[in-house]
Amino acid sequence: DEANEVTLQLQWVTQSQFAGYYVAQDKGFYEAEGLDVTILPGGPDIAPPQVLAGGGADVMLNWMPSALAAREKGLPVVNIAQPYKTSGLMLTCWKDSGITGVEDFKGQTIGVWFFGNEYPFLSWMSKEGISTDGGEDGVTVLKQGFNVDPLLQREAACISTMTYNEYGQVLDAGVNPDELITFKYEDQGVATLEDGMWVLEDNLNDPVFVDKMTRFVRASMKGWKYAEENAEEAGAIIIENDETGAQSEEAQVRMMQEVAKLTAGSNGALAEADYQRTVDTLLAGGSDPVITKQPEGAWTSVITDAALK
Amino acid sequence: MSEAQSVIRAKGLDLTFQTNDGPVHALKGVDLDIKQGDFVSFIGPSGCGKTTFLRVMADLEQPTGGEITVNGVTPEQARKARAYGYVFQAAGLYPWRTIGGNIRLPLEIMGVPKSEHAERVAKVLELVELSGFERKFPWQLSGGMQQRASIARALSFDADILLMDEPFGALDEIVRDHLNEQLLHLWERTQKTIAFVTHSIPEAVYLSTKIVVMSPRPGRITDVIESTLPRERPLEIRESPEFLAIAHRVREGLRAGHSDE
């Protein structure tokens, strides 16, 4: 029934990045809250905000830059919980490309994810005053596909990677960590929040919905904490839920171990300081800022307050 | 004239096609009277309107002027009353139906009771000497046999009028002679009225009670020759002086029409 059914839209295919939710499902945490949760995997052409707008999901996972941009576009989404405390995004570069610091990016080709995930990179470059239109003094940006081939094939000097996923794949391909140099957004002071839970603003006026979300967030966080501590088991649960049958357990366990480092600092509640840092980074976008003004009401602690009580 | 009834009567018939190259006068001021039981041949050079005239009778083409009646009513009413059977130049059998199936086609469409089909098919197949070929597909038959099957198809629903547009044009002379003979027999037995388009002078003379000579640009009738040959016509009649005389007159008529090109 309506009061207990929740549909969650992920922003990528089933993997340990979303372990908390799968664990909560598998371990019966949702059931214990009386919830009937459907998890919708994402894919390369799924824009979770659009699914939310279309009513295909009650709650979505999204990176904050993308969600705030959607908010400015007229889709009033609100962050209700933030299980990821730190950013896992980084640039991974060949050392032998001669890159030792950010200033060496000039004249290089860099792979970036688009689809709403380009905002952190653009903000960073604008902060550094590096043009993204190519040429001697700028970087040539490549829209990166879903794999790490542009780096392996040496089409790009750097590509975007997540600490928990693509970076591991570069290593899996046989590359030695000391052949590489990495730039974590977190270390560069341009980190933006990732993988928050977002809902439509209007729905928050509905007490039934708020109650449902409270239970959902509570159970999800329980799932996250369980997953952090039981990486092996979480990896196995992911494998069980991966319908493609193409994932390897080993990789998912490793991903869980890395993800745990990012979620460890969060009990689910969004820290205002993190939020503000994200907003400031995005607003600093120079001539082409991601958002143009301070968002109002883009997050709420109502749900987490109730859930963590 | 008083005895036999008029079956097809045209008066001042005109038909102009509008084409990209301007109007084509396919028929101009055509008058003709075909009586019950007549065998009328239409002969003339290519483009003189033979086919067009036949199609007007069949309500497949609308005249742009003049009058025409078929069985005393408009061609459209006659068509809807299924007053005639039409035989095209090529057999045009449907390849996905057997010979029997092709002959049954008009019966099905006209709602003839199923129970009668078998009998009728057998009857017309016998008329055209194709008994035993009912279950063959068209491509299993020679061209001449296909053409006979298409005649059988036109006969199956027993219309009083038979309109035939160069039915034997594609066949060789020997087969053609044979079919001509058979057609004459059929005509005698059934007393149908037949309008028959041909390019061949001997064929026209051999078959007809009346030969209509036409001429092109504009399409019109230049001569109507009543045959003096008896109804009973062995093939040998074609070497008789009487036959040759009529043939000569037809040829003269044709040449006259042709010379003004």
Next chain:
Amino acid sequence: MSEAQSVIRAKGLDLTFQTNDGPVHALKGVDLDIKQGDFVSFIGPSGCGKTTFLRVMADLEQPTGGEITVNGVTPEQARKARAYGYVFQAAGLYPWRTIGGNIRLPLEIMGVPKSEHAERVAKVLELVELSGFERKFPWQLSGGMQQRASIARALSFDADILLMDEPFGALDEIVRDHLNEQLLHLWERTQKTIAFVTHSIPEAVYLSTKIVVMSPRPGRITDVIESTLPRERPLEIRESPEFLAIAHRVREGLRAGHSDE
């Protein structure tokens, strides 16, 4: 026999097609001698091997037995020497070329110098009375005109032999008469050797110096009739007793061949 030279000479010619329904004896024991300047017609019922025989002469079909020479050499050598022009039943003009372009086609292929093309095209177009139509496309011409253009195409490279397979089969009688007359003139003027397939007895008699009557299953020659008509032949000759006598003999020959079916 001593004066005119043998152009085509067949001796015990056999040709059997292997088909799914077993072997077909298209030609069996065919002997024939065609002299320089002859106009030879081949007549016979459908399937008697007329086309096959012509195609053997043209090296379009390989005999399975017997001997044949064209201009004293094998048909293949003759073909490669471009010894003959071939006219098919349908005009078969290439629709993407103008009439002039079609006639130029063999000239281009045979490497005739470009400078001669215009002159040759004009000459043959005049021969077939089509001057002025050089720039028209085939579909802009009537069937008879297309057929004349295809004859012009076969004449353009001036081979001594002309092989014609029912060239007028698809045309109406009037046009056919006219083309027959023209073909006779052309033959007289150019002294070519012509082998001509037809279904029409009057046509065969009117045109030929020699009429070869064939019969099917197996395809063979049943009669060779030397014409007694003069070389000069007005159309009216077709009503002369001499003409009719030859026609009668041909018809008899045909019927004899046909009866054993």
Next chain:
Amino acid sequence: MRSILPVLTVVAAILGIWLLAVIPMNMHLVADQGQRDGLVVQPETPAERQEFSGLGLAMRNPDLIPLTYNFKRPRLPSPQQVAGEMYDTIFGKKITSKRSLVYHGWVTLAPTLLGFVIGTGLGILLAVGIVYSRVMDRSVMPWAIVSQTIPILALAPMVIVVLGSMGIQGLFPKSLIAAYLSFFPVVVGMVKGLRSPSGMQLDLLRTYHASNTQGFWSLRLPASLPYLFASLKIGISASLVGTIVAELPTGARAGFGARMLVGDQYGQPLVSWAALFAAALTAAALVGLFSAIERITLKRMGMAAA
């Protein structure tokens, strides 16, 4: 049957080229890996090796050549690697297993067939409308052509969201994309087919005073069958492509499309290649099936030998 030998010859030729291409295609990666594993590689640094072509590198390091055929993350897997992967995932797994290509084949096949039925049905209806109505002919046909210039992969996500918002999920959205791709060949083919009866054949029915319906069933439809079959063969493979395309934005869960994506993302080229070939084989099988049905039907109708 007569085609077996020629096909085998061409396949052999392609395999030959493929086998040769494996060496230069993978050489750089193999050299890099070889170096990491402590082998002696000429020249010594990856950056220097970039100066050489794959072939040039192979000449300098002939002992590395065998390694190109068994590389874990090849640019171009060797035929035997692909064959091995296919064998494992088709025959080596229970067909209910998520790791079985047979299972994924079924996941893809079901919406393909449904979409094909929808697309074909719509296509035939549209074709009938176009043939019998001038307005339809004039106004719809140009837009049917325009519809094919729209990149469906771009539209698919939106279609899926809109359908999702109406509560429609699962099989149907994929089928709809499949239907979109398969309807066009059917429309084009059927319009041609329904119009294929000659003027004479149509006139014959007019002389019988046959109704439009009678004309449709006794003439236009049977005459269009050969065209229909030709369209169906194009339509079924278009439908399969549509489903696979739609498998990405429906949330890449299962099916050939999801396997291709996930294989690509997680650096498992063999998974992608096996799914790719399995998809093509499925298409070939479907087309073969329709060819067989076509042969039987036309033969029964007496049209095959004509």
Next chain:
Amino acid sequence: MMYVLLAFGIWAAGWWLNLRLSNGSSAELTAVKIAVPAIFGLTIVIVWELMVRGFEVNPVILPAPTSVLARLADEGSILWADFKQTVLKGALVGYIIGAIAAFAVAILADRSEFLTRGILPVGGFMAALPIVGTAPILVKWLGSDWESKAAVVAVMVFFPILVNTVAGLKDTNAMQRDLMRTYAAGYWPTLFKLRLPSAAPFIFNGLKIGTTLALIGAIVAEFFGSPTVGMGFRISTSFGQLALDMVWAEIVVAALAGSAFYGAMTWVEKRVTFWHPSQR
């Protein structure tokens, strides 16, 4: 509600107008032949606009045609840059390479029955390889720029053109071939003077199918890696940014370009195969 009723009204009016036009006396005029589909298209657009307004559809799901139009007007330079990248480089180059390769293989296959029998089924198998599988591979091999897009396009258009060309080359009738034989014409004169011209209608059939495939291929391949320009790049990026008006603006450009490409090919076909009964 008003909007919805109005939408129905406009739909009915458009249909009625088209009925009048196409069954009226001026139905054969070129202007009417263009007007009828144009009215049909216009009706759809207006109905769409009214529906979006009437049901207050969220623009991140379906934008109104007017806002798409506004994007088309405002973003001209971006759209043009994308068009150049995707259509002029990716699609066109790929199309030309694919077509030339298809001709070459067709002529090769045509020299022997054996090759034809071998190449066609294998070609059919290759054509069944779905683009979402081949595009990532080609991007991996040839890089992210337009070269890989051209390769994807070439692969996609290759088979339809090949099949049609092979069928076309076989289309000459026996009489036309025999005529060449009586001239003792060799292989090449026969090819150029008979078989290619008579194959032209078939070849154009393949070329026309190829036009729409080319565009789709070039756009879709950009989803799997591209520089930061191109229609596929813009569609996917704008979609991720929920700028659906921009997505639709690109789709409109794609449809226009595709239709123009198709139309141009039809025009060339008319000029080249003017002699074919279907063109007269």
